[in-house]
Amino acid sequence: MATIMDGKALAAEIDMRTANRIQRLADQGITPGLVVILVGKDPASQIYVRNKERRAKKLGIHSIVRNLPETISEKELIKIIQEYNEDPTVHAILVQLPLPEQINEFHVTMAISPTKDVDGFNPFNLGKLLINKTDQTPIACTPQGIMSFFKKYQINLDGKKAVMVGRSTIVGKPMAALLTNANATVTIAHSHTHHLSELTREADILIVAIGVAHYIKAEDVKPGAVVIDVGMDRDSNGKLVGDVDFESVEKKASYITPVPKGVGPMTITTLISQTVTMAEWSSEKNG
Numbered sequence: 001m002a003t004i005m006d007g008k009a010l011a012a013e014i015d016m017r018t019a020n021r022i023q024r025l026a027d028q029g030i031t032p033g034l035v036v037i038l039v040g041k042d043p044a045s046q047i048y049v050r051n052k053e054r055r056a057k058k059l060g061i062h063s064i065v066r067n068l069p070e071t072i073s074e075k076e077l078i079k080i081i082q083e084y085n086e087d088p089t090v091h092a093i094l095v096q097l098p099l100p101e102q103i104n105e106f107h108v109t110m111a112i113s114p115t116k117d118v119d120g121f122n123p124f125n126l127g128k129l130l131i132n133k134t135d136q137t138p139i140a141c142t143p144q145g146i147m148s149f150f151k152k153y154q155i156n157l158d159g160k161k162a163v164m165v166g167r168s169t170i171v172g173k174p175m176a177a178l179l180t181n182a183n184a185t186v187t188i189a190h191s192h193t194h195h196l197s198e199l200t201r202e203a204d205i206l207i208v209a210i211g212v213a214h215y216i217k218a219e220d221v222k223p224g225a226v227v228i229d230v231g232m233d234r235d236s237n238g239k240l241v242g243d244v245d246f247e248s249v250e251k252k253a254s255y256i257t258p259v260p261k262g263v264g265p266m267t268i269t270t271l272i273s274q275t276v277t278m279a280e281w282s283s284e285k286n287g
């Protein structure tokens, strides 16, 4: 049976360190500020917003949620982002994805100042990640949270075969860059990939972010693999489940993340710790 990687426990451990850093900033009169912009009513985004509000409050960072109507224009949204770019009490801006179709995601990520881009979606920050120059560079929170699992459970990536299923800007691409920078041999698979299960069966490290409930079964997994499930899907009873069929894969993998209490809480912890890091960067620059 695989070791279950407990995202809730690891998140609590990291939050404790973050709390100390928040205290040090408070001693200098600085409160880390995070703005979350939610356009419309995406269900996964609502879970995310609710949970991160709770954690932000508990830790004492200043968190604002801007709920905007589904019908807002791209121009109006960008104007609001620019106001937060200029606001010195705001260190981190997150625009929840997906956005309604009248709004171009690329234009929005371009509008967020690279120094406040806590998701690391701005092309400048993505470019720095790609060339492995990540000093003072915010990096997407879900992939970074996954790297924290590897560190905690002492999973060596050097020379390992890693397969990333999913090529999104929010998970797949930054994850592949982080794994490459950590000397893994990385394959990105996606909806056009032929013979997917032949690839996944070769993976020492298998990361799945495709958004289909229980898509990866035991037969798709190499014995002893490390399996990371990024999925936030609903089963036929409306219960939150992952992209991996946990029950069967657990018997074959060496390590596995559950859903819930796996990757999700780590995304939030990373968001909060990165907000604090960005407040630290800004105080170094101004102090």
Ligand SMILES: Nc1nc(=O)c2c([nH]1)NC[C@@H]1CN(c3ccc(C(=O)N[C@@H](CCC(=O)O)C(=O)O)cc3)C=[N+]21
Residues within 6 Å of the ligand: 044, 045, 047, 048, 051, 094, 095, 096, 097, 098, 119, 141, 142, 170, 232, 240, 259, 260, 261, 262, 263, 264, 265, 267, 268
């Ligand atoms: N710009 C942007 N960045 C994101 O990182 C982003 C986004 N947009 N849009 C929506 C998705 C979804 N997402 C979640 C993160 C954590 C949980 C989470 O806390 N899950 C918990 C709790 C689940 C529950 O409360 O039922 C768990 O898995 O244990 C859920 C969903 C981040 N996303």
